[in-house]
Amino acid sequence: MLKAVFGVINMKCGIEIHQRLAVGHKLFCNCPCELSEQKPTQTIKRRMRVTMGELGGIDPAAAYEIIRGREYKYLVFPETCFVESDDEPPRPVNNDALEVALKVALMCNCNIPDEIHIMRKTVLDGSNTSGFQRTMLVGIGTENSYIDTSEGKVRIKDINLEEESAGIVEETDGLVTYRLDRLGIPLIEIGTKADIKSPSQAKEVALKLGWLLRSTGKVMRGIGTIRQDINISVEGGARVEIKGVQELDLIEDIAKNEIARQQKLLDIKKFLGGSLSVLGPYDVTENFAGTKCKLIGSTIKSGGVVLAVVAKGLVGLLKTELCPGKTLGRELADYAKAHGCKGLIHTDEDLEKYSLVEDFEKLYEKYNLNKLYDAIIIIAERRDVAERAIKAVASRIKLLSERVPEETRVANLDGTTRYTRPLPGGERMYPETDLPPIVIDKDYLHALARKLPES
Amino acid sequence: MAKAKDSGYSERLVRALSHGRIEIGQRVRIEKAGCVLEGILMPRIEAGDRDCLIIKLDSGYNVGIRFEAGTKISKALTPEVKRIEAESKIELGKIKESFLKFEWDPTKPKVSLIATGGTIASRVDYKTGGVYMLMRPEEFLYNVPELREIVNITEIINPFNKASEDMDSDDWKVIAKTTSKSKNPVIITHGTDTLHFTAAALSFMLRSKSEKWDETHTLPLPVVLVGAQRSSDRGSSDAALNLICASRIAVSKISALAQVGICMHASESDEKCYFIRGTRVRKMHTSRRDTFRPIGELPIAEVWPDGKILVHEEKGERKGGAMIADTKFDKKVAILKAYPGSEPRMLRFLVKEGYNGIIIEGTGFGHVPTFAKKSWIDEISRAIKSGLFIGITSQTIYGRTNPYVYRNLRILNECGAVHLEDMLTEVAYVKLGYVLGHTKKFEKVKEVMLKPLAGEITRCSRQFLV
Numbered sequence: 077m078l079k080a081v082f083g084v085i086n087m088k089c090g091i092e093i094h095q096r097l098a099v100g101h102k103l104f105c106n107c108p109c110e111l112s113e114q115k116p117t118q119t120i121k122r123r124m125r126v127t128m129g130e131l132g133g134i135d136p137a138a139a140y141e142i143i144r145g146r147e148y149k150y151l152v153f154p155e156t157c158f159v160e161s162d163d164e165p166p167r168p169v170n171n172d173a174l175e176v177a178l179k180v181a182l183m184c185n186c187n188i189p190d191e192i193h194i195m196r197k198t199v200l201d202g203s204n205t206s207g208f209q210r211t212m213l214v215g216i217g218t219e220n221s222y223i224d225t226s227e228g229k230v231r232i233k234d235i236n237l238e239e240e241s242a243g244i245v246e247e248t249d250g251l252v253t254y255r256l257d258r259l260g261i262p263l264i265e266i267g268t269k270a271d272i273k274s275p276s277q278a279k280e281v282a283l284k285l286g287w288l289l290r291s292t293g294k295v296m297r298g299i300g301t302i303r304q305d306i307n308i309s310v311e312g313g314a315r316v317e318i319k320g321v322q323e324l325d326l327i328e329d330i331a332k333n334e335i336a337r338q339q340k341l342l343d344i345k346k347f348l349g350g351s352l353s354v355l356g357p358y359d360v361t362e363n364f365a366g367t368k369c370k371l372i373g374s375t376i377k378s379g380g381v382v383l384a385v386v387a388k389g390l391v392g393l394l395k396t397e398l399c400p401g402k403t404l405g406r407e408l409a410d411y412a413k414a415h416g417c418k419g420l421i422h423t424d425e426d427l428e429k430y431s432l433v434e435d436f437e438k439l440y441e442k443y444n445l446n447k448l449y450d451a452i453i454i455i456a457e458r459r460d461v462a463e464r465a466i467k468a469v470a471s472r473i474k475l476l477s478e479r480v481p482e483e484t485r486v487a488n489l490d491g492t493t494r495y496t497r498p499l500p501g502g503e504r505m506y507p508e509t510d511l512p513p514i515v516i517d518k519d520y521l522h523a524l525a526r527k528l529p530e531s
Numbered sequence: 532m533a534k535a536k537d538s539g540y541s542e543r544l545v546r547a548l549s550h551g552r553i554e555i556g557q558r559v560r561i562e563k564a565g566c567v568l569e570g571i572l573m574p575r576i577e578a579g580d581r582d583c584l585i586i587k588l589d590s591g592y593n594v595g596i597r598f599e600a601g602t603k604i605s606k607a608l609t610p611e612v613k614r615i616e617a618e619s620k621i622e623l624g625k626i627k628e629s630f631l632k633f634e635w636d637p638t639k640p641k642v643s644l645i646a647t648g649g650t651i652a653s654r655v656d657y658k659t660g661g662v663y664m665l666m667r668p669e670e671f672l673y674n675v676p677e678l679r680e681i682v683n684i685t686e687i688i689n690p691f692n693k694a695s696e697d698m699d700s701d702d703w704k705v706i707a708k709t710t711s712k713s714k715n716p717v718i719i720t721h722g723t724d725t726l727h728f729t730a731a732a733l734s735f736m737l738r739s740k741s742e743k744w745d746e747t748h749t750l751p752l753p754v755v756l757v758g759a760q761r762s763s764d765r766g767s768s769d770a771a772l773n774l775i776c777a778s779r780i781a782v783s784k785i786s787a788l789a790q791v792g793i794c795m796h797a798s799e800s801d802e803k804c805y806f807i808r809g810t811r812v813r814k815m816h817t818s819r820r821d822t823f824r825p826i827g828e829l830p831i832a833e834v835w836p837d838g839k840i841l842v843h844e845e846k847g848e849r850k851g852g853a854m855i856a857d858t859k860f861d862k863k864v865a866i867l868k869a870y871p872g873s874e875p876r877m878l879r880f881l882v883k884e885g886y887n888g889i890i891i892e893g894t895g896f897g898h899v900p901t902f903a904k905k906s907w908i909d910e911i912s913r914a915i916k917s918g919l920f921i922g923i924t925s926q927t928i929y930g931r932t933n934p935y936v937y938r939n940l941r942i943l944n945e946c947g948a949v950h951l952e953d954m955l956t957e958v959a960y961v962k963l964g965y966v967l968g969h970t971k972k973f974e975k976v977k978e979v980m981l982k983p984l985a986g987e988i989t990r991c992s993r994q995f996l997v
Binding site for chain 1: 564565566568576579580583585587588590591592593594595596597674675761764765766767768771772798799800801802817818819820
């Protein structure tokens with residue numbers, strides 16, 4: 077049935093494969109690539125700040141991380157060096173890793189730049205201590221760069237060699253903990269053009285690119301050593317980047333769910349007919365002073381606040397299922413969570429479950445609202461967190477009547493996805509000034525071309 | 532938009548670009564060996580091949596494409612042209628002017644800022660591929676909006692922009708004079724390599740107006756030197772915490788903080804800073820954020836970004852009155868290092884060149900090769916007899932020199948060389964220039980060199996390695 081549906085949908089999809097390389101040591105230092113089995117010896121706390129892009133602008137994804145105001149804690153292991161903790165400039169690039177990347181580029185019939193420029197890709201979510209990921213373009217796709225699949229050719233866009241990010245350990249109340257042993261492992265990234273026409277083709281491409289990478293004999297194996305990002309949009313929707321799909325079998329589900337999500341959002345937009353007014357945010361803490369809801373009661377008791385927004389005409393829509401297992405209400409909750417709060421409560425939920433019926437009745441009365449028309453969404457949290465989160469939720473609701481937003485999402489284990497941050501722009505790249513460009517010698521390249529594995 | 536001739540490319544390439552009326556920052560199309568690329572033409576960095584065009588692709592990546600026979604370059608005419616060209620009208624790498632218009636809160640305490648260059652004022656340089664030192668102070672302040680909650684920076688003085696390794700005593704004089712003119716506490720941003728030399732120079736050159744040049748110096752206000760180990764264009768820059776903490780020191784009324792000191796990271800974490808005395812501080816690591824360490828004493832204070840200050844030094848009330856800059860300085864001073872096999876005739880060269888004072892960084896307690904084949908003793912005696920002052924410090928960095936413990940030390944002492952207690956070599960060098968700038972009389976020079984003017988000699992050697 078789905079096939080038939082996809083047959084009529086104009087879907088655009090490309091994937092990126094990230095594969096860790098097994099080349100002895102990290103990309104920009106001599107530390108081992110294996111994850112440490114020892115206990116951390118030290119922790120370092122840092123904050124990230126907004127930076128200007130090369131062209132003078134600020135990347136939206138970068139600005140977003142600053143707005144969140146988080147602090148980052150890094151676990152330092154006996155094997156960790158100062159390059160990983162951003163206490164020393166990078167060492168020259170790992171030549172073995174570069175060689176594998178160049179081989180893959182040649183196997184894909186890519187053009188290799190005469191000079192490879194190491195770039196800094198701004199990353200302010202703390203997953204890189206420096207505030208950027210070092211990455212370099214080693215292969216540019218040509219007309220002859222493609223993967224054959226049962227559903228046609230899928231062209232290769234580009235091939236990059238980059239550093240793996242630090243592994244996230246936990247995130248609690250504005251503090252994110254990362255381990256530094258994963259940071260800096262060489263990673264090869266192959267990106268395809270948006271030639272993929274169906275979820276099953278997406279999976280086939282990922283599988284074939286995985287084989288190609290393994291044929292070099294220089295890739296790591298095991299959980300987490302390969303992951304896919306999926307870029308997907310449907311006609312009338314928007315480009316969404318879904319990060320970190322580790323299970324090949326999930327690719328199809330994720331693609332299907334994303335198509336369904338965007339289509340459903342387009343349906344909602346159509347239903348709303350181009351207008352949706354959002355009132356608030358209001359500070360309604362007082363209304364909840366005598367609440368029977370323990371969760372909210374204890375939040376207020378510990379100095380927290382309850383903030384609310386009213387979405388005119390949204391009643392009923394919040395329980396619409398965007399894709400299996402994901403209602404619009406849950407989707408909005410992801411925006412709140414991405415801004416550091418635990419979640420939200422809305423009037424399409426079973427308010428009795430939360431013992432909140434009376435409190436919401438009072439709200440409808442106080443703001444003279446129509447229960448059959450106006451949806452209320454509340455967030456109970458520490459004031460700064462609640463303010464950030466409710467604003468994010470309000471802006472997202474406003475977009476419901478306008479468009480499907482472009483954004484970065486992350487894959488959940490059930491094949492659904494959740495919002496993480498805005499889509500980064502081109503301004504997040506600037507040159508790595510601590511290392512000179514790498515000049516690629518033609519003779520070396522010819523010699524390499526003669527040593528390629530059968531693909 | 533930059534012209535092709537200023538782009539750093541080879542003459543051949545500049546001709547090709549001029550011929551196609553192509554300027555740096557424009558969107559171009561390159562065809563080479565069947566491959567077509569479009570992107571923004573970037574200026575050539577000095578490193579690498581000058582025949583190689585640098586193109587910023589839409590993905591943000593820069594790639595180098597060698598301009599060879601058959602390579603075609605032309606203006607691109609794809610739909611993206613408008614958007615990207617509009618963006619590149621701003622000079623590459625510069626912050627949009629509109630970003631820099633911010634106002635200080637007049638209710639906050641007034642502070643003057645003197646910006647002298649260094650990593651803290653640096654950002655990417657597209658020409659050299661290195662770090663660019665000509666950032667305007669407003670640009671790096673822009674990155675730290677929290678400062679507006681702490682200080683009212685009433686004036687930003689930018690006497691020069693230099694890497695600190697390029698500075699000398701003339702620059703210290705300029706900074707001292709500029710500082711002395713301020714009626715408010717002063718924050719000085721500076722490169723880190725020789726920040727401790729400047730800190731020492733200001734410690735000696737600045738004092739309250741009522742004091743004499745050879746007496747203990749006090750200041751009416753804090754003079755806070757601050758730098759960064761990671762340039763301000765990085766998300767992980769240490770500049771913000773350093774500036775915030777420096778501002779906290781500057782506006783504090785705690786009397787012990789009215790002195791010259793360096794305020795930078797206390798550890799690798801963005802947690803707190805140390806405010807370290809200008810004469811007991813040294814750069815101890817090439818790249819770590821906590822590179823500046825107090826040597827042989829605790830920092831004057833520990834300071835947190837929220838304004839908490841833990842002071843380790845008791846001091847009476849702050850003196851009022853004006854601050855003066857006494858910048859007399861004798862440039863004919865030098866540092867020599869004595870080590871196994873070192874050449875003592877270097878002293879002879881300095882004598883011949885008219886030097887008036889030398890700091891010899893000896894081994895251990897302040898030894899020089901004494902009975903070695905290349906003994907320094909004769910050369911030192913000769914130099915002292917010809918009128919030079921010779922001060923001895925130790926290359927152990929930590930600990931006090933001693934003129935008596937070993938026979939070799941006594942021999943050196945008998946020549947007339949003066950062991951300078953636990954004064955740091957760099958500080959001794961700066962102090963000697965200051966003292967010789969005021970007097971050439973050997974006994975007076977010796978007396979003042981051994982007398983702490985700004986905490987450069989500790990009274991007791993206490994138990995701390997920080």
